[in-house]
Amino acid sequence: MSEPYFSSLKCRECGRLYPKKAVHVCEFDFGPLEADYDYDRIKAALSRQVIESRPKSMWRYRELLPIDGEPTVGLQVGFTPLVKADRLAKVLGVKEIYVKNDTVNYPTLSFKDRVVSVALSRAIELGLKTVACASTGNLANSVAANAAAAGLDSYVLIPADLEQSKVLNSLVYGTKVIGIHGAYDQVNRLCSEIAGKYGWGFVNVNLRPYYAEGSKSMGFEIMEQLGWKIPAHTVIPMASGSLLTKIYKAYQEFVKIGLVPESKFSVHGAQATGCNPISAAQKSGTDLIRPVPKPNTIAKSLAIGTPADGYYAVRAMEQTGGSAEDVSDEEIIAGIKLLAEMTGIFAETAGGVTVACARKLIDSGKIPRDEPIVLCITGHGLKTAEAVADHIGKPRLIKPSLREFDSLIEAELAEAAH
Ligand SMILES: *Cc1c(COP(=O)(O)O)cnc(C)c1O
């Protein structure tokens, strides 16, 4: 790329332009800053053929991602499978459903590898040496791994009560893991103070305009993998609400540059009832987000009480005729098991949230049964194993003898006959 297609940062509220530095809020109205592109030049440069000729990673859409030069971090991230799930469709009573399977995203098994590869590639362009994040777990894993691979110093700040696997999966890369006695909102507030004082690149604070754009790649891939079209319905888990707003933006951008035909689509948001500030607002017909001071859910990756992009997520649902839902911990576990048994995909708690909310939206008629649906499954189940450990049975133990095995099968047949 000679001259970058990504021109500046722009305030979402007043439209003021800002230079492409490590800044994230407008000085005049505190609106969030967002990457701005030269779409006319992108339209001239980017065709389906050009994209299809490139390696299968999120960087095949690099003109629509906010870096100046070539990416340097996370070159293999993305292009995860879009799985047509016919057995799941049957159980849910719908015609056509797909799973966008980011449980196998590279390298840390969640969609956060997308946002981190953009944020760290940009951090290197900006000359930053230390990167950091406030995280509910998956982001910490991805910052730790990708910073290690890139040779950057890293700090990850997390609520102290996260799942063991998520803590371990940050520590192993040699990052500095700081556990905070408090909820995510408190972690995040502390990170804003640290970012100002130490000048580090916090991927979801002062690098947030770059980080957030990485989520668009999930939407780009869905459209390409569906044969260059927008799915009628997309169900998306919401923590800060960023992923939902960026999938919406991705769909609009592909229409704008002529890569997919314009068509009617809805984006739907999924949360846990124990932390549902965005879904509660959408359901009561307001875009005013009431913070949840003490989140209480097994879906810890989604437990953000004061969601930074909640307002824009509600607006995206309103503008596309989409709806939000939220589900209990029992429904989340049932959602994880249903997805595993019907598709062979083991998702973390956020995946259970998405499946269970999709089921509710279908049963209530908010998603029609005869239109195509995509479920965004964003993280791997092995990272939240304790959430399901007591709900999936235990192995049957026998001695290494055929006789014991025979009697086990006999007992099973007898039970089945009952
Ligand atoms: C971070 C995360 C999300 C969504 O995050 P947003 O802040 O709404 O972009 C969804 N699923 C998982 C597993 C996550 O870790």
Ligand SMILES: [Zn+2]
């Ligand atoms: Zn502004």
